Amino acid sequence: MIEVSDQSGDPAEFPITKRNRAKRMRDRARYDTETVYELLDSALICHIAYVIEGQPYCTPTLFWRRGNDVIWHGSVGSKMLMAQSKSIDVCLTVSFLDGIVLTRSAFHHSVNYRSAMLFGQAQVIEDPQEIDREVEDLIENFLPDRNELLIPATPLERKQAVFLKMPIDEAVAKVRTQASSIEPAENDGHPVWAGEIPIEVRIGRAVPSSTLGPDVGLSPELEWYREGGRLDTTLLEIRRRAGRSK
Amino acid sequence: MIEVSDQSGDPAEFPITKRNRAKRMRDRARYDTETVYELLDSALICHIAYVIEGQPYCTPTLFWRRGNDVIWHGSVGSKMLMAQSKSIDVCLTVSFLDGIVLTRSAFHHSVNYRSAMLFGQAQVIEDPQEIDREVEDLIENFLPDRNELLIPATPLERKQAVFLKMPIDEAVAKVRTQASSIEPAENDGHPVWAGEIPIEVRIGRAVPSSTLGPDVGLSPELEWYREGGRLDTTLLEIRRRAGRSK
Numbered sequence: 001m002i003e004v005s006d007q008s009g010d011p012a013e014f015p016i017t018k019r020n021r022a023k024r025m026r027d028r029a030r031y032d033t034e035t036v037y038e039l040l041d042s043a044l045i046c047h048i049a050y051v052i053e054g055q056p057y058c059t060p061t062l063f064w065r066r067g068n069d070v071i072w073h074g075s076v077g078s079k080m081l082m083a084q085s086k087s088i089d090v091c092l093t094v095s096f097l098d099g100i101v102l103t104r105s106a107f108h109h110s111v112n113y114r115s116a117m118l119f120g121q122a123q124v125i126e127d128p129q130e131i132d133r134e135v136e137d138l139i140e141n142f143l144p145d146r147n148e149l150l151i152p153a154t155p156l157e158r159k160q161a162v163f164l165k166m167p168i169d170e171a172v173a174k175v176r177t178q179a180s181s182i183e184p185a186e187n188d189g190h191p192v193w194a195g196e197i198p199i200e201v202r203i204g205r206a207v208p209s210s211t212l213g214p215d216v217g218l219s220p221e222l223e224w225y226r227e228g229g230r231l232d233t234t235l236l237e238i239r240r241r242a243g244r245s246k
Numbered sequence: 247m248i249e250v251s252d253q254s255g256d257p258a259e260f261p262i263t264k265r266n267r268a269k270r271m272r273d274r275a276r277y278d279t280e281t282v283y284e285l286l287d288s289a290l291i292c293h294i295a296y297v298i299e300g301q302p303y304c305t306p307t308l309f310w311r312r313g314n315d316v317i318w319h320g321s322v323g324s325k326m327l328m329a330q331s332k333s334i335d336v337c338l339t340v341s342f343l344d345g346i347v348l349t350r351s352a353f354h355h356s357v358n359y360r361s362a363m364l365f366g367q368a369q370v371i372e373d374p375q376e377i378d379r380e381v382e383d384l385i386e387n388f389l390p391d392r393n394e395l396l397i398p399a400t401p402l403e404r405k406q407a408v409f410l411k412m413p414i415d416e417a418v419a420k421v422r423t424q425a426s427s428i429e430p431a432e433n434d435g436h437p438v439w440a441g442e443i444p445i446e447v448r449i450g451r452a453v454p455s456s457t458l459g460p461d462v463g464l465s466p467e468l469e470w471y472r473e474g475g476r477l478d479t480t481l482l483e484i485r486r487r488a489g490r491s492k
Contacts (some may be wrong), residue, residue, distance in 0.1 A: 006431065009247060009263060012358050019301060023324065023325045024321055024324055024325075025321060028353075044346075044357075045341065045343050046358075046470065047293035047295075047304050047306075047339060047341070048304065049293075049295035049296075049302040049303060049337075050295075050302055050305035051297055051300070051302050054294055054297070055265060055335055055365075056295035056297050056302050056336060056337045057295060057363070058293050058294065058295035058304055058337045058338070058339040058363065059339070059363070060293075060339060060341035060359070060361055064293070064430065067349055075270055076474075077269060077321075077332050077482075078270055079269045079270075086254070088474075089300070089301055089302060090302060091302045091303050091304045092300070092304070093293060093304040093305070093306060095291065095293070095306035097290065097291050097447075099450075100388070102291075102389070102392075102468075103455075104397050104401070105397035105398075106385060106393060106394060106396045106397065106398055106399045107399045107400070107403040109280050109384075109385055110390075111291075111308060112292075113291075114261070115306055115454075117304065117305070119301075119305070120254070135352070138355075139352060139355055142346070143348070143355075144440075145350060146348075149350035149438040150350060150351060150352045150353055150436075150438060151352065151433060151436055152351075153351070153352045153353045154353070157353040157450070158374055159361045160346060164448075165304060166366045169318070179453065179455060179456075180351075185457070186312060187397060188395075188457045190397055191459075191461075191462050192392075192395040192396060192462065192465055193454070193458065193462055193463065193464050193465045193468060194454070194455040194457070194458055194462075195452055195454040195455045195458060196312050196452070196453045196455075197449060197450065197452050197453075197454050197468075198450030198451070198452075198453065199447060199477055200363075200447070200448050200451065201343075201445060201446070201447050201448075202445070202446050202447075202448045203443060203444070203445060204443065204444030204445065204446055205444070206439075206441055206442070206444075207442045207443075207444065208440070208441040208442050209349075209439050209440040209442075210425075210426060210440045211440070212303050212420070212430070212439065212441060213434075215437075216439055216440075217439065218439050219438055219439045222348075222407065222443075225346075225443045231445055
């Protein structure tokens, strides 16, 4: 059912099913992997919905993508990780609030946003070599080449982490970029301000640890995190340049 | 089971149950309404987890708080709204990524964040007067006094919206503010930069609609949205000053 597009084996389009079909606002919905992957690669944190004994939970989590898999991790003692490791259905969502849209009519007020909603089943990574790779990528996916500068995780520390991988079975991206032009032209004469207030996630100025010696400067991977830069485009650039997401 | 703190009838602390008890990182968990309400009032968008036929979904949604209720809305045709209107269990989460924490040891890397996870059952608002109030508050909750400047929603437009209300049964807030001081002091001598990269959601410069006449200036509620301001503190201030969240 998944159309294969290239040598990597990644699909070009996700299948459209009952789960991911957009019921409303169909012009905002996209099912191509290019759009979905770009949204994932622009995010550091996702929200994951999962069910324990009939009760849904929604947990914010750091994650990363490789090919058609998304990966996240947590402590062996985490309630979320223990539940998810039993191959239950999960829904992983990333979202970006891009702007508040003000119109002349109350009804047409809205927000501009981008989101991707993924469906699949998570599985615990058991293979030691695969775990080694994820231990590296956990940092590498947003701080390229930093691992080689660090004190590596001890065997005891590594035993405290569990990595979960979810092949993306289905996904839907939604992108709304319209500004106030959405309201009927007959509203134009109504004398109230209309337009968009842009919202952006920005990087602040790096704050050194209070225990940092005066002779220790910023390491090269910090150069990506320019003060005032956007987090989403920075992450996307890191992942594309470093080829981390392939 | 809920301890009542003041004349508003709002609890001072949410009960701690199997659902909301923090299993790990207990020093980060808080159950007081003051912390939970402040996090809710700092957010425009939440993520809601809910279950349809055993399948969890995670949907980003605009919401607002009044007392111990959270309210959101959507189209009558929305799959999410239709499912939630059947009084099913939902979990509503807000989260703020505040910083990326870099340490000398790979293991101690982390993020600073604030989150609140709420549990309850959503119900459709049926009372016409209550619907009137939510139609107003949908805009009022982040654009105070704008309603009186607008073309009001027509009866037909109002019929397209469904409002859902969820009394908060249980909640847990998690706040992590530690910087790199978390790692053992013996790491201090390791010569790599350690500290925090702050992350902030910022307001951009308002972009007028292409159809806006040259004589229509910014309306007063736009003054809250100062270019470069933080969205979370701006929303919190709007809601506290306007008393919208009481």
